[in-house]
Amino acid sequence: MLLMKADRFFLRYFEEGSRPSAGTRARWLQTKVVPSKKVGGQWFVDVHAWLADGNALVEMVLAG
Incomplete structure (x- = not known):
């Protein structure tokens, strides 16, 4: 589990024009x-x- 502050997350993963x-x-x-x-x-x-995105195997790989 990698936690990131929500404001930083939205800046990183959403482009300027598509940010909610x-x-x-x-x-x-x-x-x-x-x-x-x-x-x-x-x-x-x-x-x-x-x-x-809900895939447990991918999450395990990302967690190391």
């Missing part, structure tokens, strides 16, 4: 559309789970 709005990002994090975890009021995204 702040409201959409918050909803995606809360409803787990993006694999996420809230720690002390800060949202983090599980990048390995995002890249694996």
Whole structure:
């Protein structure tokens, strides 16, 4: 599991013109559309789970 701050995640994985709005990002994090975890009021995204897209084998390879 590789956790990245949500704001950095959205900047890295979404191009300027296709980046979701702040409201959409918050909803995606809360409803787990993006694999996420809230720690002390800060949202983090599980990048390995995002890249694996639900494939357990890919997630194991990414985790090392």
